[in-house]
Amino acid sequence: MEYTRLGNSGLKVSRIALGCMSFGDTSKGFNEWALDDEGAEPLFRQALDLGITFWDTANVYGFGTSEEIVGRAIDRYSRREDIVLATKVHFPMHGGPGGSGLSRKAIMEQIDASLTRLGTDYVDLYQIHRFDPEVPVEETMEALHDIVKAGKVRYLGASAMDAWQLAKMQYTADLHGWTRFVSMQDQYSLLYREEEREMFGLLADQGVGSIPYSPLGKGRLARPFGEHTTRFDNDPVGRRQFGDGDAGIIGAVESIARDRGIPMAQVALAWVLRNPVISAPIVGATKPHHLPDAVAALQVQLTDDEVTALEAGYTPHEPIR
Numbered sequence: 001m002e003y004t005r006l007g008n009s010g011l012k013v014s015r016i017a018l019g020c021m022s023f024g025d026t027s028k029g030f031n032e033w034a035l036d037d038e039g040a041e042p043l044f045r046q047a048l049d050l051g052i053t054f055w056d057t058a059n060v061y062g063f064g065t066s067e068e069i070v071g072r073a074i075d076r077y078s079r080r081e082d083i084v085l086a087t088k089v090h091f092p093m094h095g096g097p098g099g100s101g102l103s104r105k106a107i108m109e110q111i112d113a114s115l116t117r118l119g120t121d122y123v124d125l126y127q128i129h130r131f132d133p134e135v136p137v138e139e140t141m142e143a144l145h146d147i148v149k150a151g152k153v154r155y156l157g158a159s160a161m162d163a164w165q166l167a168k169m170q171y172t173a174d175l176h177g178w179t180r181f182v183s184m185q186d187q188y189s190l191l192y193r194e195e196e197r198e199m200f201g202l203l204a205d206q207g208v209g210s211i212p213y214s215p216l217g218k219g220r221l222a223r224p225f226g227e228h229t230t231r232f233d234n235d236p237v238g239r240r241q242f243g244d245g246d247a248g249i250i251g252a253v254e255s256i257a258r259d260r261g262i263p264m265a266q267v268a269l270a271w272v273l274r275n276p277v278i279s280a281p282i283v284g285a286t287k288p289h290h291l292p293d294a295v296a297a298l299q300v301q302l303t304d305d306e307v308t309a310l311e312a313g314y315t316p317h318e319p320i321r
């Protein structure tokens with residue numbers, strides 16, 4: 001495993017992050033493909049064996065049950081000080097005034113709820129899951145700064161927003177001497193490259209690290225075009241985002257993987273990792289080969305001709321927020 005600083009911060013993370021949206025209680029109606037404690041155990045153990053110590057979840061994943069499973073896994077299989085633990089806040093957890101969004105009330109309420117479910121007194125990286133246009137930026141940034149100063153959070157991150165929104169929030173933090181964001185969790189893969197237009201330039205300028213989600217295009221880049229999985233069949237959002245127009249890119253990944261004698265996932269992930277703004281792609285695992293393939297991608301160096309072939313079929317997409 002390789003390790004790197006998260007952006008320009010002092011926080012050192014594994015270059016592959018374990019995405020924990022795949023873990024939770026399916027009876028809550030969040031993810032039909034989610035794994036419970038027993039199903040997730042070998043994946044947590046495998047992550048630790050591979051040196052993947054950066055684990056990312058969110059309060060809304062499994063409506064709280066992902067955080068509970070992650071917290072129990074840390075207690076059973078590792079030590080809290082050996083894990084860089086990340087979670088998020090924004091999406092609805094209940095109908096009350098503190099149940100969603102980025103108000104001071106919501107941030108204060110939801111960080112305490114997350115800490116309880118995770119079984120810890122702090123998280124290493126607390127991320128706003130989306131931008132909240134209904135709350136003044138000053139209110140959000142001061143509340144986030146306060147939970148850092150209270151010792152509940154070590155670093156702050158953001159996710160899935162426009163570049164101008166991130167710039168506004170960073171400027172507000174600077175203006176008042178509050179804590180800045182050190183990371184941006186945005187969607188990025190060969191099938192979705194819209195962050196290259198504005199966001200990545202801003203991240204490079206501001207020293208903010210990218211920890212992209214869905215680096216395999218929700219699994220579509222890991223298998224030949226047309227093959228289905230349980231997640232594909234139960235993921236209406238992914239089906240709306242990607243379609244027949246992506247067949248050429250997926251075909252290019254398949255061709256290069258065949259020529260190299262490696263899985264498609266390694267090719268697609270190697271392409272993401274070569275971007276200098278990327279700190280650690282987030283890989284959701286449900287099968288034994290997912291994490292070893294991700295780690296192996298760190299050693300795959302694509303040629304210029306291969307990169308040209310992989311990028312040739314891209315067409316613009318509507319921004320995903």
